Amino acid sequence: MTAAASNCRGEGVNECVAKGLAVIQGNADTDLADYPDDAFDYVILSQTLQATQHPRVVLEHLLRIARHAVVSFPNFGHWKIRLLLLFGGQMPTTANLPDTWYDTPNIHFCTIKDFRQLCDVVGAKMEKAVALNAWGRPLRLNAPWWFWNLLGEQAVFLLSRRP
Numbered sequence: 001m002t003a004a005a006s007n008c009r010g011e012g013v014n015e016c017v018a019k020g021l022a023v024i025q026g027n028a029d030t031d032l033a034d035y036p037d038d039a040f041d042y043v044i045l046s047q048t049l050q051a052t053q054h055p056r057v058v059l060e061h062l063l064r065i066a067r068h069a070v071v072s073f074p075n076f077g078h079w080k081i082r083l084l085l086l087f088g089g090q091m092p093t094t095a096n097l098p099d100t101w102y103d104t105p106n107i108h109f110c111t112i113k114d115f116r117q118l119c120d121v122v123g124a125k126m127e128k129a130v131a132l133n134a135w136g137r138p139l140r141l142n143a144p145w146w147f148w149n150l151l152g153e154q155a156v157f158l159l160s161r162r163p
Contacts, residue, residue, distance in 0.1 A: 032061035040066040077111030128158040
């Protein structure tokens with residue numbers, strides 16, 4: 001069974017249910033603690049980790065209740081965001097981050113590098129990771145992570161627990 005843990009609206013969940021997939025949607029900050037260990041094969045936390053109250057706890061629960069977790073998030077380390085902040089002097093808005101700082105659901109701004117460090121802290125094994133461009137296409141780079149951190153507007157990670 002697959003679970004979709006999200007604080008967001010359920011348009012994607014409805015689409016999955018319409019295709020016959022078993023999907024559960026809930027509040028990642030409060031509902032994950034209610035699930036037993038290994039309740040799911042996969043859990044998906046899409047574009048939500050940065051909007052949770054306690055990202056570390058949420059990630060720990062994801063890895064506890066499922067064998068695999070797919071986590072995606074906007075990369076606040078992208079070069080364009082860095083330049084807009086440096087030269088504009090205020091929190092930028094972009095196509096992927098369209099809300100002003102006072103209206104955004106994002107409360108934890110993280111970069112790809114930050115997330116990789118969090119994975120180490122919680123003992124997550126990175127099975128696969130990809131940085132995406134503005135159009136959601138994977139960056140085809142054989143480069144170090146710091147390069148992905150500069151060029152990736154979003155990131156998607158497939159995680160599992162370390163044995």
